[in-house]
Amino acid sequence: MASEIKSDKVNMKALAKVLNVSIATVSKALRDSHDIGPETKLRVIEEARKLNYVPNPYASSLRKKASNTIAIIIPEIADSFFSQAINGIESVVAIKKYHTLIYLTHDSYEREAYMFGELASGRVDGVIMSVASNTEDTKHIKTLQDSGIPIVFFDRVFDDIKSVKITTDDFNSAYTATNHLLDAGCKNISLITIKGYPSILSAREEGYQQALAEKGIHPRESSVVTCSNKYNNENVEVIKEHLAKVKPDGIIATVEHLATSTYLACDEMKLNIPKDVKVACFTNQITAPILNPPLTTILQPAYDMGKQAAQLLFDHLSGRYVETNKEIVLPSKLVVRASTAFN
């Protein structure tokens, strides 16, 4: 019964009263100020523990004008890349004893812009983000930056925004993957991608084009297939159609969920991977080695990207100097498996 009485929230005032000191003394004692004598400090800390005192974060944030909170803004959370990146971010945030707000844009510019509005006025001290694929206008981002909130971008970044950016070498890994397919004997490689503005996509496409160009191959425009960025059956149909029409002998898929769509499409078209068509995909899924056949992947350092993004953000927050336009490029790794085996 007693435990059901919603006990009055214990705050500094209550603590001060029972300890017979001023509120300021309590506050300072808890923050280990030099102003307070050692035995008073102890008394305060003891009592605070005893009464289970937890400072009100919002009062504190309001007064200090610091929230000890950051925001992660990402398109979605349904794939391994972002999951791992979040883990990397969290590994740093947890140590700093910060809090993490998470926002999903679902790749919509409107939502992204709305969320940025919400973050003004000090809700967070900093932002880590990967932009929505249909974001073209960057005014909302610049506005928040101008208000003094540091933003670190990872993976999906914008060229025309001046900020700290963590990316992988998308151009190079697409280039390497394409060459790998060429070496495996492919003559007619298609790129399966999604439409969107972040430079990550164009970089991957350019790496692909460059590798082909160097071999004197000029891919028809029809070799690039644009899918929807939702995981759905429609993509399987689009890919099947492409397989029927263009008859590629190699495929590079630029985002994670396209691996499943591509495999299903090949299966339905009775095409054998890797005999009829070889497949490589940008993905971090742990099931890659147990797929049928095991999938050659371009593995991004998702965890490290998140971790470094968070570290740089905290460097900035702690006043340490961070070059405002720093760009860190972490290497992706081509993990060769059976899906691109030489016939």
Next chain:
Amino acid sequence: MASEIKSDKVNMKALAKVLNVSIATVSKALRDSHDIGPETKLRVIEEARKLNYVPNPYASSLRKKASNTIAIIIPEIADSFFSQAINGIESVVAIKKYHTLIYLTHDSYEREAYMFGELASGRVDGVIMSVASNTEDTKHIKTLQDSGIPIVFFDRVFDDIKSVKITTDDFNSAYTATNHLLDAGCKNISLITIKGYPSILSAREEGYQQALAEKGIHPRESSVVTCSNKYNNENVEVIKEHLAKVKPDGIIATVEHLATSTYLACDEMKLNIPKDVKVACFTNQITAPILNPPLTTILQPAYDMGKQAAQLLFDHLSGRYVETNKEIVLPSKLVVRASTAFN
């Protein structure tokens, strides 16, 4: 240049001044109070928009004693189940224009308890959680509940906590899956699981035992393999050892990442799935149909669980009556694929 001058934060005071009204008028106008005349309201709203005014959330929270924020506390984010659940939660939170703090316990009781401490004093209005697998003591949870913050549990719940809970029918789905394996001709089925206290694990094990018992099979204790809850190579070794020693002809894996470990172990032991051993796993991974062989899964309604959890939490927050001990059980679905094909 001009844009680089960090303009003073516009607050109600500033708005009031330029509009030549009191701060209270601004506040009420923006909250559409009946106290304010229509044309004044319009003036205020216009000016607020013009100056890009965003209310300080912490001042507001402090005064209103409501944060418009919830917390999601989950063990990890590295698998599809929790990713999808988060999406479900987010789908509701976004509509309510709430904010979401996310905390990862990494299945550690200590972290979980620490995080609960942080949530006292009004940081959040409510919590949605899935408990850490090594949490045994539930005092931290009860303390937060007693302080009046509603907590909705999903998936990994505790029997001895009185609260709203969303689960799947773990007992039944394990029971069904086991019977499915029996029907496929298995005589010696092993359960690969992780150690932990949440009832979800014991329910799955009991469903498995029950199915066997009904067929007059009394599994040796050695038929239950306990793995670590980290995705690592060690688990593959543990499973290989088990395969060598017990030689099961059927396997049920109780958590997502054990699918990969099991497939790899079978592969290394040169065991063919499904010929030598049939495998079914509790998992939501989209790659299940393209595995080698396609994996029979017990698919949990992760998105819906998250969505319902959030809806019930908001029902509670909006004062609508919610049975304090409501338990919602959503059905999982056995999706039969080649990994359990009859020989």
Next chain:
DNA sequence: CTAATTTAGTTAAACGTTTAAGCAAATAAA
């Protein structure tokens, strides 16, 4: 021994909202 400094506190203002209470003018009721 007095003056300067240090120690250990206190008081009160401030952070940016919300809201109860109050009030004058306008309108409605008696």
Next chain:
DNA sequence: TTTATTTGCTTAAACGTTTAACTAAATTAG
């Protein structure tokens, strides 16, 4: 016409911290 009510606004307190400025007592310096 007088009184009651409504309208539209203002004043001021409150939410729970943090911190600048102050003070009295104790210590140190000269």
